Amino acid sequence: MATKASRSAARLMMAPAVILLLGWMLVPLIMTLWFSFRVYLPLRGGDQGWAGFDNYIRFVTSSAFWPSVQTTLIIVIGVLAITVIFGILIALLLDQPIWGQGVVRILVIAPFFVMPTVSALVWKNMFMDPVNGLFSHLWRFFGAEPVSWLSDASLPSIIMIVSWQWLPFATLILLTAVQSLDSEQLEAAEMDGAPWHKRFWFLVLPHLSRAITIVILIQTIFLLAIFAEIFVTTGGAFGTRTLSYLIFQRVLESQNVGLGSAGGVYAIILANIVAIFLMRIVGKNLD
Amino acid sequence: MGQIELKQVTKSFGDVQVIPPLDLTIHDGEFTVFVGPSGCGKSTLLRLIAGLEDISSGHIEIDGKDATDLVPAKRGLAMVFQSYALYPHMSVRKNIAFPLRMAKMDPAEIDRRVNAAAEVLNLADYIDRRPGQLSGGQRQRVAIGRAIVREPSAFLFDEPLSNLDAALRVGMRMEISELHKKLKTTMVYVTHDQVEAMTMADKIVVLQAGVIEQVGSPLELYRRPRNTFVAGFIGSPKMNLIGGEEAAKHDAATIGIRPEHIDVVESDGMWQGSVGVAEHLGSDTFFHIHNTGLTETITVRAIGDINLTHGDTIHLNPRMHELHRFDAQGLRID
Numbered sequence: 001m002a003t004k005a006s007r008s009a010a011r012l013m014m015a016p017a018v019i020l021l022l023g024w025m026l027v028p029l030i031m032t033l034w035f036s037f038r039v040y041l042p043l044r045g046g047d048q049g050w051a052g053f054d055n056y057i058r059f060v061t062s063s064a065f066w067p068s069v070q071t072t073l074i075i076v077i078g079v080l081a082i083t084v085i086f087g088i089l090i091a092l093l094l095d096q097p098i099w100g101q102g103v104v105r106i107l108v109i110a111p112f113f114v115m116p117t118v119s120a121l122v123w124k125n126m127f128m129d130p131v132n133g134l135f136s137h138l139w140r141f142f143g144a145e146p147v148s149w150l151s152d153a154s155l156p157s158i159i160m161i162v163s164w165q166w167l168p169f170a171t172l173i174l175l176t177a178v179q180s181l182d183s184e185q186l187e188a189a190e191m192d193g194a195p196w197h198k199r200f201w202f203l204v205l206p207h208l209s210r211a212i213t214i215v216i217l218i219q220t221i222f223l224l225a226i227f228a229e230i231f232v233t234t235g236g237a238f239g240t241r242t243l244s245y246l247i248f249q250r251v252l253e254s255q256n257v258g259l260g261s262a263g264g265v266y267a268i269i270l271a272n273i274v275a276i277f278l279m280r281i282v283g284k285n286l287d
Numbered sequence: 288m289g290q291i292e293l294k295q296v297t298k299s300f301g302d303v304q305v306i307p308p309l310d311l312t313i314h315d316g317e318f319t320v321f322v323g324p325s326g327c328g329k330s331t332l333l334r335l336i337a338g339l340e341d342i343s344s345g346h347i348e349i350d351g352k353d354a355t356d357l358v359p360a361k362r363g364l365a366m367v368f369q370s371y372a373l374y375p376h377m378s379v380r381k382n383i384a385f386p387l388r389m390a391k392m393d394p395a396e397i398d399r400r401v402n403a404a405a406e407v408l409n410l411a412d413y414i415d416r417r418p419g420q421l422s423g424g425q426r427q428r429v430a431i432g433r434a435i436v437r438e439p440s441a442f443l444f445d446e447p448l449s450n451l452d453a454a455l456r457v458g459m460r461m462e463i464s465e466l467h468k469k470l471k472t473t474m475v476y477v478t479h480d481q482v483e484a485m486t487m488a489d490k491i492v493v494l495q496a497g498v499i500e501q502v503g504s505p506l507e508l509y510r511r512p513r514n515t516f517v518a519g520f521i522g523s524p525k526m527n528l529i530g531g532e533e534a535a536k537h538d539a540a541t542i543g544i545r546p547e548h549i550d551v552v553e554s555d556g557m558w559q560g561s562v563g564v565a566e567h568l569g570s571d572t573f574f575h576i577h578n579t580g581l582t583e584t585i586t587v588r589a590i591g592d593i594n595l596t597h598g599d600t601i602h603l604n605p606r607m608h609e610l611h612r613f614d615a616q617g618l619r620i621d
């Protein structure tokens with residue numbers, strides 16, 4: 001958009017979307033901020049006036065706060081690592097000419113269409129159940145003691161479930177990037193004497209950096225707020241209480257809207273810190 | 288050294304044989320040009336030599352050693368691609384140094400060679416830029432630089448100038464020819480532009496549908512085309528190929544006469560017709576002549592500013608000693 005006229009036209013065209021999005025964001029944000037400064041206990045007297053910063057102090061000083069931040073970050077980083085690494089591998093495989101390519105691609109994308117609640121329930125009951133799960137049968141087949149996944153290895157289990165859901169997204173974005181790589185560049189590198197792992201390192205990976213950035217940014221935003229997977233599997237027990245789950249417990253289990261809202265504000269701050277941090281590291285790929 | 292020999296080489300993609308059995312020797316230091324219409328298998332042949340495609344049968348020898356099963360990197364050849372295929376994330380310097388880094392060469396030696404190549408190709412001003420910040424001609428030079436630092440035994444070019452504008456193309460043509468004179472390395476050059484082929488080549492290989500129609504120096508091909516295909520392909524504008532009765536007068540199925548070998552005369556020409564389109568190039572004028580009584584339109588080159596316009600009658604006299612005769616199979620009759 002080069003000319004002044006086209007720029008102002010563009011602004012005009014974008015205005016409705018921007019205003020709508022702003023309203024969409026601002027209304028809940030302002031309500032959260034409002035409640036976070038109130039003593040609001042719906043079942044014990046309702047709105048009881050100003051609380052000052054009491055809610056904020058109580059939320060961070062509670063013994064559950066820092067562990068929940070830690071849990072959140074572990075899940076986010078774990079899922080990101082798994083989806084990006086396996087996403088690249090699967091994208092490279094899918095780019096090869098194989099028989100039944102179309103069907104394989106649809107199968108790979110399929111998990112993305114399964115609702116988080118459903119997929120978590122399937123994993124919990126069909127795979128990870130210590131008595132009847134497929135994994136327990138597999139373990140017993142090899143003579144090993146079945147693992148109680150969701151209690152003994154709760155965090156890895158949740159990371160596994162969430163990764164399974166997000167892998168298709170990462171694969172899809174990375175696959176389109178892999179396909180856009182100029183094959184003559186790879187051939188030139190081949191003639192220049194670069195073996196496949198150097199071709200990957202010097203050509204494929206830099207080419208994918210933009211796509212990887214997008215995958216990381218988008219996934220992080222969604223992963224910071226995962227809820228259903230934890231709700232239907234561990235219910236926040238066994239060290240799987242994330243920040244968003246803690247907020248849920250404060251609001252609904254403790255019936256303390258003010259305290260939960262203060263947690264919500266902290267979550268917004270955490271998300272922004274992570275986002276700024278990510279933009280710094282990888283954002284330069286998005287210039 | 289850089290002798291390349293193809294022995295009974297064939298290439299099929301699935302059921303389609305793109306290159307039927309083909310023999311060709313490219314001598315050390317020669318500038319060989321593969322030329323032919325689109326889809327005739329020029330690129331495929333070059334990629335077979337490079338090792339980027341496996342040959343279906345036959346042998347390739349480089350410097351007398353069998354290279355049929357050698358991986359591309361081990362053949363000692365460097366290739367310049369039509370799209371330049373520069374590495375977009377690396378600076379010009381890193382691009383040029385890449386093959387040397389892959390060969391684990393000593394960094395001091397890498398620097399020396401990169402600087403020498405930059406000198407030869409005038410790259411010094413933008414050596415720290417990325418390919419995306421260069422013009423087409425500059426990218427082309429970088430691609431050539433990346434090829435020459437390896438000091439290969441032969442260079443392979445696949446239509447390297449087809450993405451450049453006309454003026455730049457002429458300039459780069461000269462530069463590549465000069466580079467060849469300086470390095471004296473074997474070069475194999477693919478193009479579909481017969482002007483490029485004529486101006487650059489020591490040896491031209493004319494291909495059609497994967498078959499070599501003729502091999503020879505540019506002038507050999509110009510003077511003694513082996514068949515009607517080569518006759519029509521080499522030379523610009525195209526040779527007039529005339530069949531029918533006129534050819535029968537000369538005991539041939541087809542006769543050929545180049546536009547530059549037909550004289551425009553005042554009267555009493557062998558042929559006469561009316562002027563159709565006239566293309567004025569300044570130094571020359573090309574006339575397309577209709578209604579000559581021949582089945583074909585005749586193209587004629589006239590020197591300078593001759594004053595004939597559309598519809599005028601023109602008298603023509605072909606120079607009989609420059610006439611080419613071809614038999615019913617299209618082969619040359621001597």
Ligand SMILES: Nc1ncnc2c1ncn2[C@@H]1O[C@H](COP(=O)(O)OP(=O)(O)OP(=O)(O)O)[C@@H](O)[C@H]1O
Nearest residue numbers: 300305323324325326327328329330331332478479
């Ligand atoms: N990977 C491939 N699979 C199947 N057919 C192919 C493949 N590559 C080339 N061909 C076929 O081989 C023939 C020769 O192709 P090639 O690219 O060598 O032509 P070319 O002479 O370089 O043409 P151009 O001047 O247009 O570049 C074409 O008919 C093409 O369709």
Ligand SMILES: [Mg+2]
Nearest residue numbers: 329330331446
């Ligand atoms: Mg080609």
